[in-house]
Amino acid sequence: MNSPQEKKLTVCCAWVIASLDKYASDELLPSDRVAVEQHLCHCPSCADEAEAYGEIVRSAESLPPILPPPDVERRLRNFLAEALRATDRSSPLSSADGTTFPLK
Numbered sequence: 016m017n018s019p020q021e022k023k024l025t026v027c028c029a030w031v032i033a034s035l036d037k038y039a040s041d042e043l044l045p046s047d048r049v050a051v052e053q054h055l056c057h058c059p060s061c062a063d064e065a066e067a068y069g070e071i072v073r074s075a076e077s078l079p080p081i082l083p084p085p086d087v088e089r090r091l092r093n094f095l096a097e098a099l100r101a102t103d104r105s106s107p108l109s110s111a112d113g114t115t116f117p118l119k
């Protein structure tokens with residue numbers, strides 16, 4: 016049952032599969048990266064997984080950036096204006112003689 020090729024598998028398939036996300040995004044330690052690459056040379060099923068993983072990472076990287084809905088800025092500005100007005104009412108700036116200076 017044990018072919019010479021199987022003896023070259025120094026790491027197990029489960030470890031390689033678990034490492035594929037870091038392998039695809041180039042975050043593996045150099046020694047781990049070599050171990051994954053050596054395994055992929057001899058293990059077609061993991062090589063297929065790695066190929067599919069790379070495909071997913073590449074297509075995710077080509078997606079356009081996600082922008083917030085267009086009315087978020089308007090609602091945020093309204094909220095901040097409202098908060099500023101509330102602050103104005105509760106703590107007006109005042110000088111020593113009691114004269115108040117509205118913020119606007």
Ligand SMILES: [Zn+2]
Pocket residue numbers: 027028029031054058060061062
């Ligand atoms: Zn494998």
